[in-house]
Amino acid sequence: MSYRAPVADIAFALKYAAGFKAALAEGLYGDLDEATVDSVLEEAGRFAADVIAPLNRVGDKFGTPFKDGNVTTPPGWKQAYTSWAAAGWNGLAAPAEFGGQDLPQAVNAACIEMWNAASMAFGIGPVLTIAAIDALHAYGSDELKQRYLGKLVSGEWMGTMQLTEPQAGSDVGALRTRAAPAADGSYRITGSKIFITYGEHDLTSNIIHFVLARLPDAPPGTKGISLFLVPKFLPDGTRNDVRAHSVEHKLGIHASPTCTMVYGDKGGAVGFLVGEKHKGMAAMFTMMNRARLAVGLSGVAIAERATQQALAYARERKQGSAGAIVHYPDVKRMLLTMRALTAAARAICYATAVAIDRSLREKTEAARQAAHERASLLTPVAKAFSTDIGIEVASLGVQVHGGMGYVEETGAAQHYRDARIAAIYEGTNGIQALDLVTRKVPLEGGETVALYVDELRRTVQAVKASNAPALGHTGAQLTEAVDSLDRATQWLLAQKGSQAALAGATPYLRLFGNAAGGCMLAEQALAALRDSADGAARVALARFFAENVAVQASGLERSVTEGAASILGAQAALAE
Numbered sequence: 001m002s003y004r005a006p007v008a009d010i011a012f013a014l015k016y017a018a019g020f021k022a023a024l025a026e027g028l029y030g031d032l033d034e035a036t037v038d039s040v041l042e043e044a045g046r047f048a049a050d051v052i053a054p055l056n057r058v059g060d061k062f063g064t065p066f067k068d069g070n071v072t073t074p075p076g077w078k079q080a081y082t083s084w085a086a087a088g089w090n091g092l093a094a095p096a097e098f099g100g101q102d103l104p105q106a107v108n109a110a111c112i113e114m115w116n117a118a119s120m121a122f123g124i125g126p127v128l129t130i131a132a133i134d135a136l137h138a139y140g141s142d143e144l145k146q147r148y149l150g151k152l153v154s155g156e157w158m159g160t161m162q163l164t165e166p167q168a169g170s171d172v173g174a175l176r177t178r179a180a181p182a183a184d185g186s187y188r189i190t191g192s193k194i195f196i197t198y199g200e201h202d203l204t205s206n207i208i209h210f211v212l213a214r215l216p217d218a219p220p221g222t223k224g225i226s227l228f229l230v231p232k233f234l235p236d237g238t239r240n241d242v243r244a245h246s247v248e249h250k251l252g253i254h255a256s257p258t259c260t261m262v263y264g265d266k267g268g269a270v271g272f273l274v275g276e277k278h279k280g281m282a283a284m285f286t287m288m289n290r291a292r293l294a295v296g297l298s299g300v301a302i303a304e305r306a307t308q309q310a311l312a313y314a315r316e317r318k319q320g321s322a323g324a325i326v327h328y329p330d331v332k333r334m335l336l337t338m339r340a341l342t343a344a345a346r347a348i349c350y351a352t353a354v355a356i357d358r359s360l361r362e363k364t365e366a367a368r369q370a371a372h373e374r375a376s377l378l379t380p381v382a383k384a385f386s387t388d389i390g391i392e393v394a395s396l397g398v399q400v401h402g403g404m405g406y407v408e409e410t411g412a413a414q415h416y417r418d419a420r421i422a423a424i425y426e427g428t429n430g431i432q433a434l435d436l437v438t439r440k441v442p443l444e445g446g447e448t449v450a451l452y453v454d455e456l457r458r459t460v461q462a463v464k465a466s467n468a469p470a471l472g473h474t475g476a477q478l479t480e481a482v483d484s485l486d487r488a489t490q491w492l493l494a495q496k497g498s499q500a501a502l503a504g505a506t507p508y509l510r511l512f513g514n515a516a517g518g519c520m521l522a523e524q525a526l527a528a529l530r531d532s533a534d535g536a537a538r539v540a541l542a543r544f545f546a547e548n549v550a551v552q553a554s555g556l557e558r559s560v561t562e563g564a565a566s567i568l569g570a571q572a573a574l575a576e
């Protein structure tokens with residue numbers, strides 16, 4: 001089924017739920033205006049729907065055949081990528097001094113959603129290049145920036161991100177790839193990496209690998225990791241000593257090549273240090289945070305795609321007395337759940353992008369720092385909540401199709417298969433929850449999260465003050481959800497990273513997403529009641545979310561604060 005970019009919904013969520021309109025009005029983005037943003041979104045939507053989306057099925061079937069160290073991408077893939085890069089989409093939010101357009105990360109986030117909705121296997125490739133640009137720009141030497149940034153920004157070359165090794169997955173500190181200093185100031189890299197997205201392909205003439213490795217004098221663990229830029233082809237045009245050894249066969253995103261990479265068959269690949277020795281994790285975190293938001297957006301994307309497809313099917317499929325199945329309450333429930341969860345995840349991701357923009361563009365250091373903390377707090381939620389939603393919504397999409405969802409013909413099954421990876425890569429969702437609970441909630445002694453909860457409360461007050469009958473019990477249900485989030489947060493802060501806190505991390509992240517998502521949908525509904533002639537759908541969605549999803553908050557709160565004993569003390573239930 002085709003994809004229609006929901007540009008009006010995207011623009012509305014960006015402006016009202018994520019605070020982009022207010023940021024524009026404050027002058028955060030200089031003289032950028034709404035009309036320009038709208039036309040960028042329109043154009044991106046057209047490109048995604050017309051050029052990328054038709055390749056999604058082809059990519060799923062063709063995969064990425066591997067022969068003699070080379071990967072062949074599916075028919076049409078290279079032309080689509082080349083025209084996508086030529087249109088300037090890769091450098092949308094990249095620095096102007098290296099050929100980018102310096103547009104807001106928030107606008108780029110909306111576009112990333114559309115590329116991924118059109119095809120997740122296509123969308124994930126450029127995400128890594130965009131993340132690499134940020135890390136190189138922030139940490140690279142002037143020489144490396146001059147040599148590589150221009151071509152990464154234009155998309156003439158693509159980047160990869162290489163952490164994972166067989167013994168080092170979530171535990172990045174266990175990695176063993178080595179880097180030895182060479183006489184000319186560069187390094188020689190030896191070792192291997194697994195599961196590397198777009199590690200090898202035929203889309204671009206060069207591939208720039210960003211590789212984590214250890215120097216000979218490195219301390220153990222993550223404090224002894226350095227980041228190296230390792231080009232497939234060296235500046236003098238010779239082939240570097242790095243190759244793809246194989247490509248994985250996997251559940252979904254078949255057109256995204258997932259490669260095992262080997263370094264140093266001939267003595268060591270030439271690598272260039274990015275940032276300081278042993279401090280590679282700081283640079284990699286810059287890259288990972290961008291990529292984590294982008295992966296969250298891919299969750300939104302697949303949810304949107306699955307929802308469009310399920311709704312179209314439900315309007316057509318006739319069963320029983322009601323005619324089309326869309327009229328049955330249970331099918332309506334599924335479709336509304338899909339729509340509401342998608343909209344909530346979208347709002348959270350866009351709000352994270354606006355926080356990133358503020359962290360880069362606010363006028364004072366204090367305001368930039370506060371925005372940085374807000375972005376840090378929201379990033380694990382954007383990643384994990386949205387990708388969980390991607391899977392749940394794609395699963396509901398299969399269910400709405402009945403048997404036709406389980407067979408491959410309709411494409412609903414592909415969305416479900418594709419969605420699954422997003423909860424695993426860029427740090428599993430379990431690791432995101434740990435990050436939220438052990439590092440982000442305690443930021444500034446809990447002040448960052450407290451400020452955020454206060455903001456949610458202000459939204460709830462505004463909903464109550466609106467007295468809008470169409471919002472039903474939204475105000476009351478969101479009050480309870482935010483109260484639950486507040487109490488669970490206080491409990492976690494008092495736990496100071498105990499085993500009990502870790503046991504409750506995943507339900508806490510979900511509770512956070514439900515409360516925040518519910519409030520953001522309510523913000524949109526209030527804006528729709530105020531400013532928009534066709535606000536009924538947004539109001540209905542906010543109400544549905546509050547009365548059917550946000551109400552899970554009290555159960556989630558109890559899982560966080562009372563569930564640990566039955567997890568930590570339940571060895572018997574897991575014994576062989």
Ligand SMILES: Cc1cc2nc3c(=O)[nH]c(=O)nc-3n(C[C@H](O)[C@H](O)[C@H](O)COP(=O)(O)OP(=O)(O)OC[C@H]3O[C@@H](n4cnc5c(N)ncnc54)[C@H](O)[C@@H]3O)c2cc1C
Pocket residue numbers: 161162163164168169170171194195196197198250258421424425426427428429430431434
């Ligand atoms: C298709 C695909 C593409 C990928 N692309 C890339 C890429 O481009 N670059 C790259 O570097 N890597 C990539 N990866 C690797 C990916 O990031 C890892 O698979 C992921 O981080 C998880 O690591 P792991 O597979 O070793 O799982 P493990 O770390 O073994 O985790 C297994 C389970 O244990 C849990 N777990 C592990 N440690 C803890 C802990 N301390 N506390 C609580 N729970 C824990 C996890 O949440 C998970 O549920 C890719 C993987 C796939 C499948």
